[in-house]
Amino acid sequence: MDTTEQKQIRIALDAMGGDYAPDAMVKGAAQAVKDMDIHMFLVGQEDKIRPLLEKENYPKEKIEIVPASEIIEMGEHPTTAIRQKKDSSMVVGMKMVKDGKADAFVSAGSTGALLVGGLTIVGRIRGVERPVLATPLPTLEGFSLLVDSGANVDCKPQYLYQFAQMGSIYAKNVLDLEKPRVGLINIGAEKEKGNMLTKESYALLEESSMNFVGNVEARNIPYGEADVLVCDGFIGNTVLKLYEGVSKTLMKAMKEELTKGLYVLPTLALAKPFSRLKHRFDADEIGGAPFIGLKQLVVKAHGSSKEKAIYHAIRQCKTFMEHDVTAQIAAAVQAEKTEEKAAE
Amino acid sequence: MDTTEQKQIRIALDAMGGDYAPDAMVKGAAQAVKDMDIHMFLVGQEDKIRPLLEKENYPKEKIEIVPASEIIEMGEHPTTAIRQKKDSSMVVGMKMVKDGKADAFVSAGSTGALLVGGLTIVGRIRGVERPVLATPLPTLEGFSLLVDSGANVDCKPQYLYQFAQMGSIYAKNVLDLEKPRVGLINIGAEKEKGNMLTKESYALLEESSMNFVGNVEARNIPYGEADVLVCDGFIGNTVLKLYEGVSKTLMKAMKEELTKGLYVLPTLALAKPFSRLKHRFDADEIGGAPFIGLKQLVVKAHGSSKEKAIYHAIRQCKTFMEHDVTAQIAAAVQAEKTEEKAAE
Known part of the structure; x- marks a missing residue:
């Protein structure tokens, strides 16, 4: 597929979620921008991310830190956490996706919170009954x-x-x-x-x-x-x-x-x-688990994701965007609905 | 537990069901009657069972062959098979249990047919909603x-x-x-x-x-x-x-x-x-899977059961009978029902 005319893909990464955060996220992102024509946002606590990022060698203009002071922990109740921690890396990252500031969001944090956030912040594609992990x-x-x-x-x-x-x-x-x-x-x-x-x-x-x-x-x-x-x-x-x-x-x-x-x-x-x-x-080599059926892409990386898994999750987002999978799903779901209507 | 005053336990064994039938069943039964104070019925095609049984060394009075000409195969529709193959080893064996001629039935044949037969021929204990495998x-x-x-x-x-x-x-x-x-x-x-x-x-x-x-x-x-x-x-x-x-x-x-x-x-x-x-x-050493909640004991042995597994399934039936598990279940279920009534 010819991607030269497409605009650069922007991926927001939850720098604070997962067993090896933020280290693995910083390294995975740095490697990704070296190999791919993408722009990355590292969402999370700047004082933790900045020193790690400075150690990496990568094209500096391709990674931005987006500050978010809170972290949603694994044991928290998903709905409560998403509702209350407005300045968590997860909520801030998903809001970026919702507001069109990023094309995809990747997190190795709490699956439950990511699912709730995906549904309530990013939202379903019209016609999709239930997005699927x-x-x-x-x-x-x-x-x-x-x-x-x-x-x-x-x-x-x-x-x-x-x-x-x-x-x-x-x-x-x-x-x-x-x-x-x-x-x-x-x-x-x-x-x-x-x-x-x-x-x-x-x-x-x-x-x-x-x-x-x-x-x-x-x-x-x-x-x-x-x-x-x-x-x-x-x-x-x-x-x-x-x-x-x-x-x-x-x-x-x-x-x-x-x-x-x-x-x-x-x-x-x-x-x-x-x-x-x-x-x-x-x-790990396959990437993460996409939460499919949302208006924008949200990917759950395994909680124990290291640099390599994060890298592959990012690559996966790029492929997803290049093929405009969301539009294809919207079209497929719409076609079924039209068929149903015609059959009535 | 003192079992000396109890009457001898009688177990019907489907000699035709399973990958190693009837050989494994004949050997397992012969070993079981040597070691335990039980009576066994080998249910199935006499011409196939008899020659194998004659090769075994065991107390002759403790094993009887009960003729059954048909076999329920693994691929058959359970309900149809149980309804139509009246002279199958499975139906004949379960009828023996229902009629009080045997205390338990063991089969390594079709699980589906055994479950249907258990429910329709042997029947549920009163108060048991669904017998369980x-x-x-x-x-x-x-x-x-x-x-x-x-x-x-x-x-x-x-x-x-x-x-x-x-x-x-x-x-x-x-x-x-x-x-x-x-x-x-x-x-x-x-x-x-x-x-x-x-x-x-x-x-x-x-x-x-x-x-x-x-x-x-x-x-x-x-x-x-x-x-x-x-x-x-x-x-x-x-x-x-x-x-x-x-x-x-x-x-x-x-x-x-x-x-x-x-x-x-x-x-x-x-x-x-x-x-x-x-x-x-x-x-294999544990025995089979009891279908619990029926009026009499029915045990599903694994399809690939060999002599040892059959032997242990038989031993398991003996223990079950000695502890009168059926009566205990009936009492427990009844107690709940009485409680529910009292609470109304």
């Missing part, structure tokens, strides 16, 4: 995009249909998949399996023009049977966290077993293979 | 009992409350846990987290006399935070299958990583540790 889930083949991974815990079939729609548009444009395979997470492979929600969602997806490949049983998720995995946010969040829990536990147990018994393996011999394994099941 | 899930500490692991995909908070109640009684009596810790699978640790179902269920569980330890996030399931894990059957089935899928994939990937690279490890050196690891995350 799309998290990349590592598989043997690469990864699948999990929609919804936790934004909407009580869903209707129409919501799941839109999750699939938005996930497909995102996967096609940002992840560069020609015809993303859409799968429905369900408790059986057959069409008639599932609960009320999945049965009705299946019927909607089957009739759509999306590349719907049917139900995906949880046991097959790690094999990468679909590019876009559709489910309600309760299921999605459970899948995401169980994935993480089982992987960690199993690697721990594996190390224990490999360093005892008849064939004692030196711990050193395990370091490399385990590091490679962790890498294979590591989402 | 309780599957042991391996953890670092041992295992947790997952209720519901797939019998009820659309649930009300009252169902989840009863799942917890029945799971607790089972865990106390059959698994010998003094005060089983009951946890609610949820997407956050805090009380206010979750969807409508889990929020309302939390409130019910919190007020109960059970040892409720609060929400358990999916990422903590492998650490064994609770003895009884409560959830709806859609979530439970997803957890169960994802557990299996992630474990398998990760072990495969680990083997790949450990046998390549700078430190090449011989495949032989991995055999023992991997076998131990598999063993640690193996439910």
Whole structure:
């Protein structure tokens, strides 16, 4: 795609959210502006950000610090935090996006607060029932995009249909998949399996023009049977966290077993293979989880994001903007509405 | 417990269901009657069972073959299969239980058919809203009992409350846990987290006399935070299958990583540790998954059950009967109903 005529993309980054803030954010941003034609805003406490930024070598005009005195902590109640901490890095950053001062906002802070802020400050695209949190889930083949991974815990079939729609548009444009395979997470492979929600969602997806490949049983998720995995946010969040829990536990147990018994393996011999394994099941290279369906892009980076993950989240924003995914989603949702009206 | 005065426990075993039928069933039953004071019925095709049984060395009077000419296959529609295959090993076995000719029924065949048969042939205990499939899930500490692991995909908070109640009684009596810790699978640790179902269920569980330890996030399931894990059957089935899928994939990937690279490890050196690891995350020793809340005991053994798993499922039936778990559940459910009435 020819991007030369487009105006420079401006990304606001929450410098204060996440386990490695502000260090990882400053480094990730500095690296990003060196490699990409973008403008970055580091939102947060200037006295903490400035000294770190001064240590970095990058084109100075491409990063600005936007002061915000407060920080929304992980344990805070999302709605209360967004309402009360008007000068938090998260609220200030999202207001910039809302006011057109930035094109996208990235944060590794509280997911709950980011979702609330996304809905109340940035706002939904007209026609989108529920914006969806799309998290990349590592598989043997690469990864699948999990929609919804936790934004909407009580869903209707129409919501799941839109999750699939938005996930497909995102996967096609940002992840560069020609015809993303859409799968429905369900408790059986057959069409008639599932609960009320999945049965009705299946019927909607089957009739759509999306590349719907049917139900995906949880046991097959790690094999990468679909590019876009559709489910309600309760299921999605459970899948995401169980994935993480089982992987960690199993690697721990594996190390224990490999360093005892008849064939004692030196711990050193395990370091490399385990590091490679962790890498294979590591989402850091993929970027963050976009909150899709908002008027502007908001991306949730993992709480434990380091420099590399932040860098990739920024790159992801750039691709998103270059393909104008928001406009595509708005058009797709509008087309459905028009169709519905015509059918009435 | 003194069992000398109790009448001999009679267990009907589906000799035709499961990947290793009838061989594993015949061997498991033969070993069981050698070790335990029980009577076994092997239900199925006599011409297939008889020759295998004759090879075994066991007290002959303790095993009887009960002929059943048909087999319910894994892919069949559960309701249709139970209705039409009147002479299947599953239907014949469950009728024996219903008619008081056997005290319990064990099958490694189709889960769906077993659930339908349990409900329509054996029937619910009065006051039990929905019988629950309780599957042991391996953890670092041992295992947790997952209720519901797939019998009820659309649930009300009252169902989840009863799942917890029945799971607790089972865990106390059959698994010998003094005060089983009951946890609610949820997407956050805090009380206010979750969807409508889990929020309302939390409130019910919190007020109960059970040892409720609060929400358990999916990422903590492998650490064994609770003895009884409560959830709806859609979530439970997803957890169960994802557990299996992630474990398998990760072990495969680990083997790949450990046998390549700078430190090449011989495949032989991995055999023992991997076998131990598999063993640690193996439910075979625990027995099957009881379908709790029916008038008589029905146990689902894993489809890939071998002799050992069948043996343990039989032992599990014996313990269940000795503690008269069905009567305890009936009493507990009745007590709640009386309380409700009094409160009206």
